[in-house]
Amino acid sequence: MLAPLHKRLLNDYQQDFPLSPTPYRDIAEQLGVSEDEVLNAFQTLSEQQMISRIGPVIAPNSIGNSALVAMAVPEFDLPRVAELVSAYPEVNHNYERENRFNLWFVLIADSEIHLKAVIADIESQTGYPAMLLPMLADYFINLGFELNLHD
Amino acid sequence: MPIDEIDRKIIQATQAGLPLVSEPYQAVAEQLGLSAQTVMLHLAEMQQTGVVRRIAAVPNHYKLGYRFNGMTVWDVEDGYVDELGQKVAMLPFVSHCYQRPRHLPEWSYNLFAMVHGKTEQDASEQVAIIAELLGAQARSHEVLYSTKILKKTGLRIGG
Known part of the structure; x- marks a missing residue:
């Protein structure tokens, strides 16, 4: 169960976390609570993993090269392939999904050459082809996701 | 949008x-041997150039009860994909919306939109809203729910 302060922190700071010397104090002033209350509430949200982090969100491909990659792996071999893929430091998301293409991961590397090399390596290590789906356009609206926090 | 060495370190x-x-x-500045002023200035500049989208307390949808994370994929006529992508991105339950290349014949979908529902019904209602918005411009679609999160880490640049 989330306290009203936790809900406000979750909903209101998805866009404009203050860029100021004392951001938590600024938030406290905006919400009419103390800085310690804000810090403690963020601590709780963080410990309970309700926020993944506080910090700058970087636009895709502005640092390094990234791509979404999909693989169609036979069910019996999925655990081996999934583990192998997750082990690459260049893989930062890896999901199993309900589809013929059942393994979906995001690769990020410092250059396109490096990215292609990792994909070639994954293909040879796993024995399955990888479908490369780089982003062609990002339809991005700076509004944040509307959270429904009523239980 | 070029970034310099200080930007990279701050990121x-x-x-x-x-x-x-x-x-x-x-605290970040001390770790990097910079002044707080420099760190904030670089972040502000990166926000202006679009390298930094926003500074946020980033919610973890899954832990907040959004267990039905669907990657919806649509086969949309190329001439309409930008216009439609922008409309889909404005829906309040869509967190990401991208155009990606097709891989014919096995993959004909060029528009991707992530939806997040607390129940399967929520998520399928969201898919229905997107379907209605796209109308006849969408020739076919699929929804790929995640069945397992195998790895999830923040942005890292493999060196």
């Missing part, structure tokens, strides 16, 4: 999150 130092201390930018 790397903040990807695990700003510390929960009274002066978090100062």
Whole structure:
């Protein structure tokens, strides 16, 4: 169960976390609570993993090269392939999904050459082809996701 | 949008999150041997150039009860994909919306939109809203629910 302060922190700071010397104090002033209350509430949200982090969100491909990659792996071999893929430091998301293409991961590397090399390596290590789906356009609206926090 | 060495260091130092201390930018600055002023100035500049989208307390949808994370994929006529992509991105339950290349014949979908529902019904209602918005411009679609999160880490740049 989330306290009203936790809900406000979750909903209101998805866009404009203050860029100021004392951001938590600024938030406290905006919400009419103390800085310690804000810090403690963020601590709780963080410990309970309700926020993944506080910090700058970087636009895709502005640092390094990234791509979404999909693989169609036979069910019996999925655990081996999934583990192998997750082990690459260049893989930062890896999901199993309900589809013929059942393994979906995001690769990020410092250059396109490096990215292609990792994909070639994954293909040879796993024995399955990888479908490369780089982003062609990002339809991005700076509004944040509307959270429904009523239980 | 070129970034310099200081920008890169700031991005790397903040990807695990700003510390929960009274002066978090100062803490990051000390770690990098910079002044807090420099760190904040670089972040402000990166926001202006679009390298930094926003500074946020980033919610973890899954832990907040959004267990039905669907990657919806649509086969949309190329001439309409930008216009429609922008409309889909404005829906309040869509967190990401991208155009990606087709891989014919096995993959004909060029528009991707992530939806997040607390129940399967919520998620399928969201898919129905997108379907209605796209109308006849969408020739076919699929929804790929995630069945397992195998790895999830913040942005890291493999060196």
